[in-house]
Structure formats: C-alpha cells, structure tokens
Amino acid sequence: MARKPRGLPDKREGLIHAEQAMIERVTAVYRCWGFEGLDTGAVEFADALGKFLPDDDRPNAGVFALQDDDEQWLSLRYDLTAPLARFAAENWQTLPKPFRRYAAGPVWRNEKPGPGRFREFLQCDADTVGAGGAHVDAEMIAMAAEAMRAAGAGDGEFTVRVNTRRLLNAVLEGIGATGETARLTILRALDKLDKFGPSGVADLLGAGRMDASGDFTKGAGLSIDGVKRVLAFAEAGRATRGETLEALGTVVGTGEEASAGLAELDAITRALEAFGAPETDIVFDPSIVRGLDYYTGPVFEAVLLKQTVDDQGGVVQIGSVGGGGRYDDLVARFTGEKVPATGFSVGISRLAAAFAMAGTIGALNGPVVVLNMDRDDPSEALRLATELRNAGIRAEAYMGSSGMRPQMKYADRRGAPAVVMAGSDELAKGVVTIKDLKVGAAKAAAISSNQEYREARPGQFEAPRADLVARVRAIVEAEDE
RNA sequence: GCCGCCUUAGCUCAGUUGGUUAGAGCGCUAGUUUGUGGAACUAGAGGUCCUUGGUUCGAUCCCAAGAGGCGGUACCA
Numbered sequence: 001m002a003r004k005p006r007g008l009p010d011k012r013e014g015l016i017h018a019e020q021a022m023i024e025r026v027t028a029v030y031r032c033w034g035f036e037g038l039d040t041g042a043v044e045f046a047d048a049l050g051k052f053l054p055d056d057d058r059p060n061a062g063v064f065a066l067q068d069d070d071e072q073w074l075s076l077r078y079d080l081t082a083p084l085a086r087f088a089a090e091n092w093q094t095l096p097k098p099f100r101r102y103a104a105g106p107v108w109r110n111e112k113p114g115p116g117r118f119r120e121f122l123q124c125d126a127d128t129v130g131a132g133g134a135h136v137d138a139e140m141i142a143m144a145a146e147a148m149r150a151a152g153a154g155d156g157e158f159t160v161r162v163n164t165r166r167l168l169n170a171v172l173e174g175i176g177a178t179g180e181t182a183r184l185t186i187l188r189a190l191d192k193l194d195k196f197g198p199s200g201v202a203d204l205l206g207a208g209r210m211d212a213s214g215d216f217t218k219g220a221g222l223s224i225d226g227v228k229r230v231l232a233f234a235e236a237g238r239a240t241r242g243e244t245l246e247a248l249g250t251v252v253g254t255g256e257e258a259s260a261g262l263a264e265l266d267a268i269t270r271a272l273e274a275f276g277a278p279e280t281d282i283v284f285d286p287s288i289v290r291g292l293d294y295y296t297g298p299v300f301e302a303v304l305l306k307q308t309v310d311d312q313g314g315v316v317q318i319g320s321v322g323g324g325g326r327y328d329d330l331v332a333r334f335t336g337e338k339v340p341a342t343g344f345s346v347g348i349s350r351l352a353a354a355f356a357m358a359g360t361i362g363a364l365n366g367p368v369v370v371l372n373m374d375r376d377d378p379s380e381a382l383r384l385a386t387e388l389r390n391a392g393i394r395a396e397a398y399m400g401s402s403g404m405r406p407q408m409k410y411a412d413r414r415g416a417p418a419v420v421m422a423g424s425d426e427l428a429k430g431v432v433t434i435k436d437l438k439v440g441a442a443k444a445a446a447i448s449s450n451q452e453y454r455e456a457r458p459g460q461f462e463a464p465r466a467d468l469v470a471r472v473r474a475i476v477e478a479e480d481e
Numbered sequence: 482g483c484c485g486c487c488u489u490a491g492c493u494c495a496g497u498u499g500g501u502u503a504g505a506g507c508g509c510u511a512g513u514u515u516g517u518g519g520a521a522c523u524a525g526a527g528g529u530c531c532u533u534g535g536u537u538c539g540a541u542c543c544c545a546a547g548a549g550g551c552g553g554u555a556c557c558a
Contacts, residue, residue: 006550049558062557078558111557112482188556211554215484293558373516406511408518423516437518450520457517 007113008120009349018361019352023104023124025150026346030102030126033143038101040083042108046073048086048334064110076108080125081294081327081343088129088341089334098131104348115316116308116350127343129331134264137298137326137342138271144322144344145281148302151351152360157306158321161285162268164298165325166261167252168289171233174253175226185220190234193287194303194319198235202227234287241269244284264298290323299325300344308357318354322346365479366414368395368472371407373423380422384432384468388420391469393476395420411437417479418472422465432468435460436475 004010011019027037046065064076077083080103088099104124113119126143128136141162148158168190172183189204196209203209205227208219222230229251236247245265252258265284272282290299302322309315324344331339355361370385372378381397388395398407411419421433440459447453463471 003549082558109557112555114552209554211484212552215554217554291558371517403511404516405514405518410518412518419517421516425516433516435517440518444519448520450514453519454514454517460517 005119007111007118009118013364014361015352015356017364018355019122019348022151022348022352023122025152026124026147026348027102027104029143029147029150030124033126033139033146035100035102035126038084038087038103039105040077040080040087040103042076042106043074044077044083044086046075049075049078049082062110064108078109079107080105080123080345081127081330084125084127084129084343085327085330085341086334088339089331092331092335092339095130097129098136099129100127101129102126116318116353118349118353121347121349122352123345124348125343125345127341129341130339131342132328132340134267134298135271135274136340137300138268138275138277140324140342140344141268141282141298141300142272142275142277144300144302144324144346145277147344147346148281148322151346151348152355153304153306153351155280158281158302158304160282160300160302160322161288162265162282162298162300163284163286163288164261164264165295166257166264166297167233167248167286170252170255170258170261171230173255173257175222175229177220177222177226182220186222186230187289189220190230190287191289193234195317198231201234202231205230237283237285237287239283240279241265241272241282241284244286245269248284248286268298290325294327294330295325296328297326298342299323302346304351304354306354306358308354316357318350318357320347321351321354363415365476366394366411366416368393368418368420368476369407369411369414369416370395370397370420370422371404371411372398372400373404373421375401380427384420384422387468388472391473393469393472395472418475420468420472426462426465429462430465431462432465433460433462434468434471434475438479439475 009015031037046063049063063078065073066075068074084101084103088095102125105122106120107123108120110119111117124147126140126147128140141160145160148160168187172178172186177183177186186205189201192204193201196204200209204217204219205222206219206224207221209217211217232251233248236244236251238244238247245262248265249262252261288299288301290301300323301320304318304321306318307315308318322345324342326340326342328338328340331337331341352361368385368388370381370388372381374380378397385395385397398410400406400410402410408419416437418437419435421435422431426432435457436459438459443456443458444453447456447458461471
C-alpha cells in the first residue's frame with residue numbers, strides 16, 4: 001500500500017518555493033545583522049542532544065533515534081540549537097567570540113502532529129554564543145521582529161512576546177511553591193493562558209480541569225490566594241512595554257529575583273529603543289513560559305495573529321511560529337565552562353502552512369508547452385522547445401502520447417503561460433501558432449456555447465516562425481509582472 | 482500516553498434487516514471535434530467494503546483484537 005506517515009509532509013512546487021523564498025528572506029535579515037552561516041548534519045549522537053536520551057523501553061520517544069554499527073545511539077536533531085552548542089563546544093578555541101551564526105534546515109520530532117504541527121519541519125535560527133547581557137537578548141528580539149516581517153507577516157499579523165524566567169521564579173518563590181513538581185505544574189498552567197483563558201488556567205492552578213472529551217487534568221492545588229496572585233502576574237500584560245513593566249512592578253513583590261527580573265526587562269526595553277524596534281511588534285507578556293529546561297533568562301515567542309482557515313472552513317489557531325531565549329548552560333554541558341548564549345528560531349514550515357491556509361501562496365507559472373502535432377515524428381516540437389530554452393525561456397515539448405485536447409489540458413494543469421503549435425498547416429506556411437492561455441481563459445469566460453468557443457480560439461494567433469522567441473517572451477514577461 | 486468519534490472508488494458519501502454482478506455525484510482517461518483548455522453529450526478505467534481472528538452453510542455488514550485517520554488532552558528538550 002502507498003501510504004505516508006503523518007506529520008511528514010509531501011511538498012509540491014508551490015510550497016517548496018514559498019518555504020525556500022522565506023528562508024532566503026529570513027537569512028538575509030540574519031546576515032544583515034552580522035551573523036554567518038553554519039550547516040551541521042541532520043544526525044547527532046543522542047547524548048549531544050541533551051537529557052532526552054533514548055531509553056531501552058521507548059528509544060523513539062520525542063526524538064527519532066537509531067543505533068549505529070557500534071551500537072552507539074544516534075538521533076535526528078530536534079532543533080538547531082543543540083547542534084550549535086555541540087559545534088561551539090568542539091571548536092571554541094578557533095571561533096571568533098562571540099560566535100554569531102545562522103542556520104536553516106529540517107528538524108524532526110517524534111510527536112503527535114496536527115494542523116501546522118509536523119514531525120519534519122524547517123527552522124531558521126540565529127544565535128549569539130559567548131555574550132551575556134540584556135542588549136544581546138534585545139538584539140535577538142528586535143531581529144526576530146524584523147525576520148517575521150521578512151518572512152511575510154505584516155502589520156498587526158504577529159507579535160513577539162517577551163518574558164523572563166527570573167520573574168517567573170520570583171512569583172513562584174512569592175507563593176511558596178518550592179517543590180519541583182508544583183513549579184512545573186504552575187508554569188505549564190501559565191503557558192496555557194492563550195489557550196484556555198483565565199478561568200481555565202485558574203482551574204489548572206487549583207484543583208484541576210476537565211477537557212472536552214471528559215478527560216481530567218490534575219491541577220497544581222494552589223490556595224485561592226495563590227491562584228489569584230499567579231493569575232494577576234500572568235495577566236499583567238499591557239499594550240506597551242512601559243505600561244507592562246509598571247503593572248508587573250505591583251505584582252511580583254520586592255525580592256531579589258523580582259528586582260533582577262524587572263531590571264532585565266527594563267534593560268531590554270532601553271536596548272529595543274536603541275535598535276528602533278517598533279512598539280507594536282514587541283510586547284512584554286508574563287504568560288510566556290516556553291520549554292521548561294534549557295532557558296535561563298529572557299524567553300521570547302513569535303505568535304501569528306493572522307486568522308487561518310483549513311480546507312474544511314474551520315478556524316485553525318496557529319499560535320507560536322518562532323521562539324527563543326537565553327540558554328547559558330547549554331555549552332557548559334560539553335565543556336564544563338559556562339558560556340552565555342541566546343538565540344531565536346523561526347518555524348518556517350508552520351509559517352508557510354499558515355500562509356498557505358490564509359491563501360497568500362499563489363500558484364507558480366509553469367513552462368511554455370510545445371504541443372506535439374506529429375505522433376510519428378516529434379522533431380519539430382523538440383526543435384521549437386530547444387529554441388525557446390536557448391533564449392532563456394522555460395519550455396518543454398509535450399512528452400506524452402495523447403491527442404491535442406489532452407495536451408491542452410496538460411498545459412492548463414501545468415500552469416503554462418502559453419502553448420506553441422506547429423503542425424503540417426503551420427509548417428507549410430512557415431508560421432507557428434501561439435496561444436496565450438491566461439488571455440484565452442479570460443476571453444473564454446464571456447463565451448457560453450462550445451461551438452463559438454472553438455471557433456473563436458481565444459488568445460491564439462499565428463506568427464512567423466522567426467518571431468517565435470520574441471512573441472513567446474512577450475507573453476511570459478507579461479505573466480511575471 | 483490518556484479520552485472520544487471515525488474507516489465502503491482519487492474525493493465526498495449512499496447501501497446491503499448476513500445471500501451470488503457493491504452504487505451515486507464530483508474527479509480521472511478518452512471520444513463526439515485531421516488540430517484546441519471551460520460547457521454539453523457518450524463511453525471507459527478505477528474497490529482484498531482498513532487488517533487479522535471468531536461466529537455462520539455463507540461476513541463489507543455481527544463479535545473481538547489490531548492498524549490507520551480526525552478531534553481533545555498530556556508531553557513538547
């Protein structure tokens with residue numbers, strides 16, 4: 001049976017093109033900000049990828065893993081950050097420091113896929129390794145907003161939301177949540193503010209929450225007062241960065257970690273202003289948590305606000321299309337030496353999927369198709385196609401064995417801007433017949449009877465054989481505008 | 482992982498109270514038109530009725546298990 005594992009998408013021309021174009025525009029932004037390219041292999045030793053080592057029971061939980069000849073565990077990379085940490089650790093001596101690189105390529109996660117969620121997808125990252133300080137994070141944040149715009153998100157279609165782990169820690173400390181299990185449960189609940197709203201999050205912080213299928217999720221078991229304080233923090237986001245900072249000041253308390261967190265956001269604000277980052281693109285959002293493990297300071301997330309609808313007409317919440325943050329301990333795992341680092345990643349596949357659902361990915365033009373008018377001897381079609389290609393026009397001679405009508409349908413389905421015909425009639429007259437398919441389709445819309453349609457031959461004309469290239473080029477160039 | 486729903490043609494779905502050749506619409510391939518995309522008409526191709534086991538004289542239909550799909554939830558480094 002021909003069947004495809006889900007989450008591993010087949011991509012046709014239009015999507016391939018959209019993703020590649022997006023990668024080119026995003027990496028152009030990264031290069032402009034001074035980052036250099038780095039490619040690493042798709043597979044790493046499993047232990048280089050972090051704590052998610054394959055175990056004997058479930059070697060493929062989360063990551064795709066396999067054993068080498070010598071029985072070492074290898075894994076397909078699940079992001080581009082862990083391989084960077086491995087590379088930086090291995091080559092630290094010889095690298096310019098701080099090391100600033102970008103990378104683009106596929107990553108794999110063995111998780112349940114859904115709309116906009118894949119098991120193989122493209123990411124486009126930029127990271128600065130070996131530099132601490134809020135201005136370095138602010139650079140990532142400002143560049144992230146620019147990258148989102150380069151990727152095709154317009155005014156009001158996205159925001160970059162920023163938070164810091166320090167404030168989260170301060171709040172947890174403030175309500176006396178010291179146990180690791182409780183901390184994780186609270187952070188996970190916070191992260192779902194977007195999804196479930198304040199009352200859903202309150203349930204998760206308290207006793208627990210029942211989902212639509214009747215399944216129950218146990219909550220963090222906080223007191224009423226604890227729930228109130230955590231929610232007050234999560235909902236402290238305001239329209240501007242300054243207002244949010246002010247609101248946060250009243251809910252995070254006066255502890256050391258709280259002050260450090262506020263100072264961090266304040267420093268980021270000042271740097272963002274220096275970078276000229278638009279206030280509308282970047283907000284502080286205390287409910288942003290991100291993944292739980294390797295981030296140590298500021299965390300940020302790019303969210304697509306643009307409304308997307310699937311082919312059944314249902315609204316799809318795409319949500320996060322990029323993320324990043326500071327990870328000061330990742331390189332230390334290899335070298336033992338603490339190396340500060342921060343980075344950002346655009347989820348190219350998810351963004352492209354969102355744009356495809358929003359209908360912003362247009363169909364590409366196909367090649368000019370030269371019809372084969374002589375089943376016994378296709379030479380003339382081959383010659384004409386060659387002549388067009390030599391002139392730099394994308395063209396092919398029809399390679400099938402069908403008659404005229406299927407050949408026209410073929411050209412139509414390929415999105416050909418034009419077809420060229422040269423049968424015995426044309427050869428005798430020293431001409432070629434050229435049909436502009438787009439013009440033809442437009443004219444045909446006004447014709448109802450088939451007989452009239454056939455006689456009118458809309459969009460079609462004869463040209464001297466010598467004018468072939470010039471006449472076809474005019475049609476192709478008109479299409480490209 | 483857990484919960485719920487689902488699985489018959491490429492797609493959307495009928496249908497058989499368990500009976501011999503399983504249907505429609507759309508799509509596809511072609512013809513009507515030496516040699517013209519859409520429309521119309523005509524013809525054709527395409528199915529282990531998800532799989533395996535059970536019950537039965539007989540299963541696409543009943544029972545069980547499994548796989549796959551969709552949605553929710555958990556996890557998401």
